[in-house]
Amino acid sequence: MLGEFEQIAQIMAPLAQKAKGAFGLKDDAAVFQVNSGDEMVVTTDTLIAGVHFFADDPAETIAHKLLAVNLSDLAAMGAQPRYYTLNTSYPSEVKLDWIKQFANGLKQMQDEYGIILLGGDTTRTPGPLCLSVTAFGCVPERQALKRTTARVGDLICVSNTIGDGALGLLVAQGKIEDKSGHLLKSYRRPIPRTKLGPKLVGLATSCMDISDGLLSDFGHMGVGGEIDLAKIPLSPAAQQVLAEDSTLFPTILNGGDDYELLFCIDPKDKDRMLDTGETCDCQISVIGRITEGYDLVVLDETAQKVDIKTNGYRHF
Amino acid sequence: MLGEFEQIAQIMAPLAQKAKGAFGLKDDAAVFQVNSGDEMVVTTDTLIAGVHFFADDPAETIAHKLLAVNLSDLAAMGAQPRYYTLNTSYPSEVKLDWIKQFANGLKQMQDEYGIILLGGDTTRTPGPLCLSVTAFGCVPERQALKRTTARVGDLICVSNTIGDGALGLLVAQGKIEDKSGHLLKSYRRPIPRTKLGPKLVGLATSCMDISDGLLSDFGHMGVGGEIDLAKIPLSPAAQQVLAEDSTLFPTILNGGDDYELLFCIDPKDKDRMLDTGETCDCQISVIGRITEGYDLVVLDETAQKVDIKTNGYRHF
Structure with a gap:
């Protein structure tokens, strides 16, 4: 040695x-x-x-x-x-x-x-x-994006797909299968959105990365919101896992290890934001909107409230 | 919790x-x-x-x-x-x-x-x-002090006293006594020379801190030198330990955990340097000079070479 x-x-x-x-x-x-x-x-x-x-x-x-x-x-x-x-x-x-x-x-x-x-x-x-x-x-100077600066009426956006890292951990633990290898790769080799982040300066009203789970991390934005379950972007691999076992859906929303960006924009900037995503090879999805108060509400396709535990990963 | x-x-x-x-x-x-x-x-x-x-x-x-x-x-x-x-x-x-x-x-x-x-x-x-x-x-800008920029003829200086941290470790291990408490305190609560360091900008020709032992760390300056053993500054507590057990002298020179500054100056700046030390509540000692080549020679009071192992602390 x-x-x-x-x-x-x-x-x-x-x-x-x-x-x-x-x-x-x-x-x-x-x-x-x-x-x-x-x-x-x-x-x-x-x-x-x-x-x-x-x-x-x-x-x-x-x-x-x-x-x-x-x-x-x-x-x-x-x-x-x-x-x-x-x-x-x-x-x-x-x-x-x-x-x-x-x-x-x-x-x-x-x-x-x-x-x-x-x-x-x-x-x-x-x-x-x-x-x-x-x-x-x-x-x-003074342009850094912050977590807690979203305003009521802003659109809630995420980059790429959610839940692949959390499912990848289950693959690594031998609990589920991963035919494409996409999930394990997402868990082991997450892609930081370093091209997208700087392009959101002057565009996003608030931003954070999702490391502890989408729903839990949203809680750190210090605002209320509605998220449309059907709009949460899922990879083909995640969709396949869900088709076989739909009880894994909370894992996708709460599991962590996404390292995608969760950010808000003024609705008038939606087209500009979608263009920005394209220039960064990022698919951007609008998944909800900021509301008054501090509660996060998850809605199904019929706009009914869904009860999903929002406890993200905590180290202790 | x-x-x-x-x-x-x-x-x-x-x-x-x-x-x-x-x-x-x-x-x-x-x-x-x-x-x-x-x-x-x-x-x-x-x-x-x-x-x-x-x-x-x-x-x-x-x-x-x-x-x-x-x-x-x-x-x-x-x-x-x-x-x-x-x-x-x-x-x-x-x-x-x-x-x-x-x-x-x-x-x-x-x-x-x-x-x-x-x-x-x-x-x-x-x-x-x-x-x-x-x-x-x-x-x-461009004024940071570096380790390897000393020149032949420069004086080698250290702040305060050497070896207290190394002896303090022996105290913590119960191997020697420390009547004043100074040695253990030096080991547990070393004083970083944050006042002196910035004042050496534009004055010292090279500088580093002593963490792995005086003689070993000198080797990282990339120059040759002569150090006069009698000029190495020792605290009263270290002198007392040495009076009781002179075999501990190599520990003082090689033991590490000093966190004093080891630096070189042009001989013409000696008075300015001593003044600077006083304004920072640091006693500065000139302990030797930079020579040609890459070897470090330790001299006793009669200018005879002394053989002291120069292996400082290595983590592995």
């Missing part, structure tokens, strides 16, 4: 090569500039083996998810992703090959999302593998 | 109150501005119970050390500390009272060093308590 310094130099430093201010990961800290007129957006997430992913998941998909969940938070603020720092705590069973594959997964994400490693810390732990990323993006 | 959201709202959100862009820790990410003419400095460190501190250390001192080690890295770059994000992974034995005391320790550090909590992530872990901080500071 390589020592700490050799490992950083050989495996991690190449990921920081494009950031001059990372100083080859050899200094006490890193330096970066912020363009005039921009402000910085920062977010951080920790993933732990056995809690947030399976210890035997492929190292590359763990790297993917670790960065994706952070990039998704940046997208939710309308920020362009730029840099990240990485804290790795390795248990003794993590060997050099694993770390190389993990770094390879980070590299793929860097290439795809234009982010660069800026620094980090590497430690050993007697506990499970523990990974934290802090991600930085930029957004024009 | 409070749930995740209640805990964040009641215990952590007050620490973020002064940062408008933290949005009360309720949004996907946080936002902050950078003053024109400044650039950002970012650093991150993870501390794990049983590896970097004792699980039964007081929660407040753990909070102190967690922030101090990060602030020390900012100081080493000459940066003014501003914000931090916090990732906490709690094992089940960590109860609400502990978290409140931990937050109290964070608050004390915020008040003392003018930093504000900007965001974070809270998770549960089946492993040991794992804490990561990512700290942000600012420095005038």
Whole structure:
């Protein structure tokens, strides 16, 4: 096994090569500039083996998810992703090959999302593998999208499809089948909406990413709403699962791990929003509207209220 | 026990109150501005119970050390500390009272060093308590201090005293006595040199903080040097320990956990440097000089080479 310094130099430093201010990961800290007129957006997430992913998941998909969940938070603020720092705590069973594959997964994400490693810390732990990323993006000053700024009458929108991640977890647990592989892929390799997010600046009245389940996360928007069940966009794979077992519908709405954007727009901006979605390869669906008060009501096709538990995923 | 959201709202959100862009820790990410003419400095460190501190250390001192080690890295770059994000992974034995005391320790550090909590992530872990901080500071553009920029003939300087942290660890392990309490306090509550660091901008030719041991860390400066053993500043407590057991001298030089600044200056700036130290309540000692090549030579009082192992603390 390589020592700490050799490992950083050989495996991690190449990921920081494009950031001059990372100083080859050899200094006490890193330096970066912020363009005039921009402000910085920062977010951080920790993933732990056995809690947030399976210890035997492929190292590359763990790297993917670790960065994706952070990039998704940046997208939710309308920020362009730029840099990240990485804290790795390795248990003794993590060997050099694993770390190389993990770094390879980070590299793929860097290439795809234009982010660069800026620094980090590497430690050993007697506990499970523990990974934290802090991600930085930029957004024009005072333009960051926020969760709680929707207005009564706004349309409630989501990107792409809902529930694939939650069903993918059931696939990973061997509880349901996934003929196409789409669900497991959605769970392991969620796609952060980093193209869409910045395009919603000046368009969306509020925005967040769906990580704990659509209905539960809506509760964090601090407004009332009506959601039309029939308008919630489902992938063909999710539709197939539901056709075989309709009791899984609450899992789709409450299960979490979507990493799609949930946002609101003024109804007059609907066409502009649909065009924006197309330019970002995102299908946008209007699924409801903001109402007075603080309650979320779910309606079926006949506009009757449906009772669906709104408890999303909580860590404890 | 409070749930995740209640805990964040009641215990952590007050620490973020002064940062408008933290949005009360309720949004996907946080936002902050950078003053024109400044650039950002970012650093991150993870501390794990049983590896970097004792699980039964007081929660407040753990909070102190967690922030101090990060602030020390900012100081080493000459940066003014501003914000931090916090990732906490709690094992089940960590109860609400502990978290409140931990937050109290964070608050004390915020008040003392003018930093504000900007965001974070809270998770549960089946492993040991794992804490990561990512700290942000600012420095005038292109003025950040770096490790490897010292020149031949520069004087090698350190702030305050060396070895107290390493001896403090021996005290914590019950291996030596500490009548004054100074050594244990230095180990548990190191003082980051955040006043001195920014004042070294434009004065020091290179700078780093001593975390892995004076001699080992000097190796990261990428230059050769001579250090005069007799000039290494020792606290009265360290002198007393050495008087009783002189074999502990290598521990002082290689033991780590100093969090003092190791920096170089042009000899012509010596008086200016000593004045600067005084304005920051730091005693500065010149302990040697930069030489050609890459070797570090330690000299005794008669200018004879001394053989002291230079292996600092390595995490693995």
